[in-house]
Amino acid sequence: MARITLRQLLDHAAEYGYGVPAFNINNMEQGLAIMAAADAVDAPVIIQASRGARQYANDVVLARLIDALVELYPHIPVCMHLDHGNNEATCVTAMQHGFTSVMMDGSLKEDGKTPADWDYNVGITRRVTEMAHYGGVSVEGELGVLGSLETGMGDKEDGHGAEGKLSHDQLLTNPDEAVKFVKETQVDALAIAMGTSHGAYKFTRKPDGAILAMHVIEEIHRRLPETHLVMHGSSSVPQDLQDIINQYGGKMPQTWGVPVEEIQRGIKHGVRKINIDTDNRMAMTGQIRRILTENPGEFDPRKYLKPAMEAMTKLCKERLEQFGTAGQAGKIKPVSLSEMAKRYRSGELAPKIA
Ligand SMILES: O=C(CO)COP(=O)(O)O
Ligand SMILES: O=C[C@H](O)COP(=O)(O)O
Ligand SMILES: [Zn+2]
Numbered sequence: 638m639a640r641i642t643l644r645q646l647l648d649h650a651a652e653y654g655y656g657v658p659a660f661n662i663n664n665m666e667q668g669l670a671i672m673a674a675a676d677a678v679d680a681p682v683i684i685q686a687s688r689g690a691r692q693y694a695n696d697v698v699l700a701r702l703i704d705a706l707v708e709l710y711p712h713i714p715v716c717m718h719l720d721h722g723n724n725e726a727t728c729v730t731a732m733q734h735g736f737t738s739v740m741m742d743g744s745l746k747e748d749g750k751t752p753a754d755w756d757y758n759v760g761i762t763r764r765v766t767e768m769a770h771y772g773g774v775s776v777e778g779e780l781g782v783l784g785s786l787e788t789g790m791g792d793k794e795d796g797h798g799a800e801g802k803l804s805h806d807q808l809l810t811n812p813d814e815a816v817k818f819v820k821e822t823q824v825d826a827l828a829i830a831m832g833t834s835h836g837a838y839k840f841t842r843k844p845d846g847a848i849l850a851m852h853v854i855e856e857i858h859r860r861l862p863e864t865h866l867v868m869h870g871s872s873s874v875p876q877d878l879q880d881i882i883n884q885y886g887g888k889m890p891q892t893w894g895v896p897v898e899e900i901q902r903g904i905k906h907g908v909r910k911i912n913i914d915t916d917n918r919m920a921m922t923g924q925i926r927r928i929l930t931e932n933p934g935e936f937d938p939r940k941y942l943k944p945a946m947e948a949m950t951k952l953c954k955e956r957l958e959q960f961g962t963a964g965q966a967g968k969i970k971p972v973s974l975s976e977m978a979k980r981y982r983s984g985e986l987a988p989k990i991a
């Protein structure tokens with residue numbers, strides 16, 4: 638059984654200089670698509686479920702689905718991660734359902750909308766880290782609030798994201814604070830804010846350094862060379878996926894995402910986990926629209942879900958190759974949660990901060 642913790646996987650990625658995409662899952666089709674891609678290129682994977690996904694699919698179904706995927710592909714290390722946990726309970730119940738990693742997103746309050754202050758974020762993240770590490774489970778924290786440097790607006794989506802206008806200080810993670818945050822919370826990975834946001838509408842033009850602040854990553858990496866950095870909102874929103882959706886009746890206004898070369902630059906500067914949901918949503922939706930438009934009489938879901946899965950597999954494979962994850966699965970021997978717990982207890986996994 639190849640379940641792996643985020644910490645072990647990202648330690649490996651740091652040692653060998655690659656990044657790992659974290660793909661969101663909500664249903665069986667997405668799970669099968671991700672695993673087919675990982676298998677095709679021999680890559681370890683991070684599969685993540687948001688609170689919305691857990692409500693949509695039900696925790697029991699998700700947990701059994703992950704069991705099934707792990708059983709089907711025993712040679713692929715699978716990290717099961719909670720995306721944007723909003724409080725202790727969300728994190729603990731994820732662990733109960735077999736997640737090997739949780740994100741405690743204390744950059745926002747429990748409502749997932751209101752930007753939180755420093756003490757709140759440090760306090761809740763520290764509490765989750767303590768609990769999780771007792772069980773060997775990894776923790777990702779977030780410092781800084783996702784949102785647009787073009788408009789100053791928060792990242793409000795269906796499920797979560799800051800509401801309203803944010804200051805530049807909130808939108809860009811402060812490197813000094815990042816050092817303090819990792820020291821005080823003991824997180825295994827740190828999500829930072831530098832101009833990305835969730836969803837398809839990130840940038841109104843191809844982003845440059847003014848609106849996608851990759852220099853912030855470089856600065857934080859310089860100060861925290863041992864900390865695994867996480868980029869949220871990192872879909873590239875490829876033009877061909879926008880076009881196919883629009884060609885078959887969709888109405889997506891022109892938009893830009895995070896260029897793959899910027900992510901590759903981030904990987905050279907400590908970015909180890911790259912969150913991707915929107916690209917996969919678009920890949921699936923494009924095919925579903927195409928099939929239903931071309932075959933208006935079709936009503937068998939398998940007829941459009943199979944091409945949708947294939948399009949998602951293609952996208953996942955591309956990212957696994959572009960980020961250097963391909964070819965790494967066979968090199969990793971997953972360490973058990975109990976062994977990870979021992980290592981946390983001994984202090985050997987504590988953040989190394991100069
Ligand atoms: O950050 C994400 C999940 O946490 C997903 O980002 P995208 O919306 O850019 O795919
Ligand atoms: O924000 C993260 C992912 O895109 C998940 O989105 P969701 O909360 O709509 O499931
Ligand atoms: Zn989101």
Ligand SMILES: [Zn+2]
Nearest residue numbers: 835869870912
């Ligand atoms: Zn996110």
